Amino acid sequence: MDKSVQALNNELESNNSQPIQDLQNTQDWQRISPIAILYFLVKFITGILSNIVVLLPMLYLGYDSFMAHPHLFAPVALGLLAVIITSTFLSFYFFQYRLNQDHIEIRSGVISKKYVNLPFAKIQNVKLEQPLYYRPFGFTCLQLDTAGSAKQEAKVVALKIDFAEQLKKEILAQHQSVNSVSTNNHDDTDNNALPHEHVDEVILNTRSIPDLIIHGLTNNRIWIFLGGLAPFFDDFGNYIIEFFQGLGIDLEKVLTISDKPMWQIGLYALTLTFIILLPFTLFSIAGSIITFYNYTLSKVGDRYIRRSGLLTKYEVTMRLARLQMVVRQQDWLDVLLKRINLKFEQSNSGINQFQAGAQNSRIIVPSINSDECLALINDVYPENKMIDIAYQRISKRFLLRNLGFILTPIFLALSILFITIDKANVISAIVPIYSFISLLIYMRWLRWGYAKDDNFIYIRKGYFGVDYYCFPIYKTQQVQFKQSWFQQRHQLCSIRLILAAGAQDIPFILQDDGYQLLDNALYQVESSRQSWM
Numbered sequence: 001m002d003k004s005v006q007a008l009n010n011e012l013e014s015n016n017s018q019p020i021q022d023l024q025n026t027q028d029w030q031r032i033s034p035i036a037i038l039y040f041l042v043k044f045i046t047g048i049l050s051n052i053v054v055l056l057p058m059l060y061l062g063y064d065s066f067m068a069h070p071h072l073f074a075p076v077a078l079g080l081l082a083v084i085i086t087s088t089f090l091s092f093y094f095f096q097y098r099l100n101q102d103h104i105e106i107r108s109g110v111i112s113k114k115y116v117n118l119p120f121a122k123i124q125n126v127k128l129e130q131p132l133y134y135r136p137f138g139f140t141c142l143q144l145d146t147a148g149s150a151k152q153e154a155k156v157v158a159l160k161i162d163f164a165e166q167l168k169k170e171i172l173a174q175h176q177s178v179n180s181v182s183t184n185n186h187d188d189t190d191n192n193a194l195p196h197e198h199v200d201e202v203i204l205n206t207r208s209i210p211d212l213i214i215h216g217l218t219n220n221r222i223w224i225f226l227g228g229l230a231p232f233f234d235d236f237g238n239y240i241i242e243f244f245q246g247l248g249i250d251l252e253k254v255l256t257i258s259d260k261p262m263w264q265i266g267l268y269a270l271t272l273t274f275i276i277l278l279p280f281t282l283f284s285i286a287g288s289i290i291t292f293y294n295y296t297l298s299k300v301g302d303r304y305i306r307r308s309g310l311l312t313k314y315e316v317t318m319r320l321a322r323l324q325m326v327v328r329q330q331d332w333l334d335v336l337l338k339r340i341n342l343k344f345e346q347s348n349s350g351i352n353q354f355q356a357g358a359q360n361s362r363i364i365v366p367s368i369n370s371d372e373c374l375a376l377i378n379d380v381y382p383e384n385k386m387i388d389i390a391y392q393r394i395s396k397r398f399l400l401r402n403l404g405f406i407l408t409p410i411f412l413a414l415s416i417l418f419i420t421i422d423k424a425n426v427i428s429a430i431v432p433i434y435s436f437i438s439l440l441i442y443m444r445w446l447r448w449g450y451a452k453d454d455n456f457i458y459i460r461k462g463y464f465g466v467d468y469y470c471f472p473i474y475k476t477q478q479v480q481f482k483q484s485w486f487q488q489r490h491q492l493c494s495i496r497l498i499l500a501a502g503a504q505d506i507p508f509i510l511q512d513d514g515y516q517l518l519d520n521a522l523y524q525v526e527s528s529r530q531s532w533m
Contacts (some may be wrong), residue, residue, distance in 0.1 A: 002493065004112075012222050013152060014413045020432045027470075028098065028383055029096040029097070029098050029107070030058075030097055030098055031095075031096055032095055032096075032097070032156070032158040032159070033040075033137075033139060034092070035133075035134065035139050035158055036062050036092050036095065036133075036158035037088055037089065037092045038090040038133050038134075039131065039157045039343065040087075040088045040156060040157070041084070041088045041132075041143070041189075042131065042133070043091075044084055044087055044088055044091075045084070049500045052108050052316070053376075053421060058271065060459065070159050077473075079090060079480070082098065086123055088203075089382070090110040091110060091455065094107070094108060094109060094110055095107070095108045095157065096108075097153070097156050101118050102120045102121070102174060103117055103118065103120065104116075104117075104118050104120070104144070104154070104167075105117045105118075105158075105345040106118075106154050106155075106156065107415060111389065116154045117153055118144055118146060120170065120171045120174035120387045121146050121174050123145065123171050124145050124146055124147050124322055124347070125143075125144070125145035125235045125316070125317055125318060125319075125322065125346070126142070126144060126145075126167075126168045126317050127142075127143040127144075127145070127170060127313035127314070127315060127316045127317060128140050128141070128142060128164060128168065128169055128231050128313075128314070129141040129143060129312060129314050130161070130213065130309075130312065130313040131311070131312045131350055132311040132312060134158075135313075137164075138160055138161050139158050139159065139160060140159060140160075140161050140164050140313075141155060141156065141157050141158070141159075142155065142156045142159055142164045142168065143155045144156075144171070144499075145347075162215070167316075172303070172317070176503070179368075194433065200300070201295055201298050201300045201305070202298060202299050202300075203297070203298045203301070204297045204298060204299055204304075204375075204376060204379065205295075205296070205297040205365055205368065205372060205376065206295060206296050206297075207292055207295035207308075207366060207367070207368075209241055209289065209293075209332040209364065210366070211291070211367045211368075212285075212289045212292050212295075212366065213285050213288070213289070213293075214337060214339055215288045215292065215341070215366040215368045216281070216284045216285030216286070216287065216289065216336065217281065217285065217333065217337075217340075217365040218286030218331055218333040218334045218339060218365075219288070219331070219341070221286065223273055233527040243363060254480075257449065265499060277329075282422035285433065288366070289310060289356060290309070290310045290311055290365055291308065291309065291310075292309075292311035293309060294307070294308060294309070294310070295307070295308040295366070296308070297363070297365055297376075299379075300323065301424065302319055302320040303317055303320070304317070304318045304320070304323075304363060305317050305318075306318075306363050306364075316363060317361050317512070318346055320380060321531065322346050322347055322498050323344055323345070323346065323380060324346060324347060324471060324475050324499045324501035325345040325382060325470065325471035325475070325499060325501050325504075326342070326344060326345070326347050326377055326381060326384075326386075326469075326471070327342070327343040327344060327345060327467060327468070327469055327470075327486075328342055328373060328377070328386060328469075328470075329341040329342070329465075329467045329468075329470040330341055330462075330465045330467065331464075332463075332465045332467055333464055333465075334367075334465060335464075335466070337488070338370070339362065339367040339368065339369065339371060340367075340368055340369070340370060341365070341367065341368075342364070342368060342373050342374045342376055342377070343362065343363070343364045343365075344362070344363035344364070344380065345362070345501035345502070346362065346363070346500075347500035348502060349359070367379065374387070377470070381454055381456065381472075383456075384455075384456055384470050385453055385456070385458070386456075386458055386468050386470045387468070389451045389458055390451060390468075390495050391449030391451045391458065391460050392449055392451060392509075392513075393445075393448065393452060394445065394448045394449065394450075394451055394506070394508045395412070395492055395508040395509060395510070396445070396507055397443075397450070397486075397487075397490055397492060398445050398507060398508040399441065399442065401486060401508075402441045403438060403442075407434070407437060407438060407441065407487075411430065411434045413428060415427050415430075440463055441504055443463045443464060444462075444463055447461050447462040447466055447508075448460065448461045448507070449461075449462060450506045450509065450517075452517065453475070454522070455469050455473065456471075456472055456473065456474060457471060457480060457504075457517070457521070458478075459504055459506060467506060471499060471504075473520065473521050473524045473525075474524050474525050474528045474530045475496050475499050475500070476497050476498070476499060476521045476522075476524075476525055477499060477500060478497075479495065479497055479498070479521055479522060480495065480496035480498070481493060481495055481514060481515070481518060482494040482496065483511070487508070489512075491510065491511045491512075492508050492509065492510060492511060493507065493509060493510075493511045493514040493515075494507040494508060494509070494514075495509070495514045495517060495518055497517075497521060
């Protein structure tokens with residue numbers, strides 16, 4: 001059973017009373033624990049599995065050859081095993097680190113050597129990751145991020161938990177100390193807060209198992225799995241038919257629709273769809289629970305900490321200054337269930353959202369209600385008007401361009417082609433496709449809107465669901481003004497606002513509004529002199 005927020009806060013208050021010991025510099029290069037061999041082994045295997053969609057066609061084509069020459073299986077398997085073992089051991093052997101004068105240095109790599117030297121003061125994020133196989137031995141992984149990196153900067157893959165926690169606190173204290181000195185140099189006001197001043201950790205949100213089940217249902221990316229399994233559809237179909245024949249059911253006869261009423265055909269289709277979707281939905285729910293189990297979002301001073309994970313425990317720390325954008329996300333099923341996924345986008349967080357592991361390196365609060373969402377957004381951006389502000393819709397010529405000039409001519413051309421080759425019956429199959437894409441384009445136009453106030457820019461978009469984006473104007477790093485011939489003729493434009501967390505586009509708005517938005521963004525960036533980090 002999940003702990004209440006109040007109980008967790010009380011527990012943290014008691015834990016925070018422990019003193020922090022100073023770290024000792026390790027002048028000599030240190031090898032990590034042999035337990036890291038397990039880490040490199042799992043990393044190698046998951047790297048292969050992560051590309052399984054690419055490998056599936058090759059495996060499918062080579063399946064018949066293996067069946068025809070089964071004697072090749074043993075040497076191929078032994079060769080693959082030898083490659084895995086050798087790669088794992090060498091990765092462990094060449095991994096070293098040391099702490100030297102408030103720096104951490106890491107050497108790694110077998111063929112391609114890598115050397116990283118990070119000053120503590122430059123490290124923006126510190127994340128702890130504890131895989132299941134590390135827990136009995138008391139080890140964890142320490143991930144370090146710096147501002148401006150396009151990906152994770154460094155990772156020490158096997159440290160004792162106590163040492164990793166001390167190192168994390170020392171790094172954060174160094175960074176806070178540098179920021180305090182910088183603030184005092186630029187401001188005339190006194191800053192009485194000390195770098196090591198004790199601040200209680202407060203739990204802001206927790207997630208229960210029912211919440212995670214709902215998150216798994218509403219974020220089911222079934223089309224990815226279906227796309228990866230496409231080469232095996234024929235084999236699956238034959239297997240299903242044989243399975244039902246073993247139960248005494250002639251599936252082909254049951255699915256013959258020529259002699260059945262429409263209600264029975266619809267019932268068959270609904271049942272078959274449910275059977276196909278059920279295992280993928282269960283897989284999505286399991287993924288949600290594994291990723292977000294025992295979820296807590298807490299706050300210490302200006303730092304937000306996300307902890308979660310069933311098999312692998314993750315701890316992600318984000319400074320408020322590093323927050324680039326808040327995203328309030330609702331898919332169509334979220335709208336029906338009145339749930340919201342809230343995302344705190346950090347610098348360089350443009351990772352593949354379709355990968356389950358991607359959520360482990362960002363701050364995301366899954367499947368919360370509107371009151372919880374509003375409280376969290378107001379905590380990070382107290383002056384925001386994300387929901388209350390009036391959004392201005394983009395021009396209807398967005399529909400004219402996409403429907404009138406692109407989609408409809410393609411549909412008419414295909415229709416004429418099929419009529420010419422005497423296959424007019426195919427048109428009845430592409431009409432629903434044309435209608436569905438048209439509906440998507442209309443819903444896209446209906447949802448797309450934008451607004452601004454003195455501090456923030458707001459963007460709304462989506463299809464059947466709706467997503468809201470809110471970011472401080474001074475976080476803008478680059479702006480782009482785009483205008484096609486069609487847009488120029490109608491005094492329209494498209495603009496792009498680029499932040500450290502990625503780019504946001506607003507298409508088909510009035511030219512004057514576009515210039516005003518961009519000019520205002522550049523003015524605030526220059527005049528405010530606030531750091532985007």
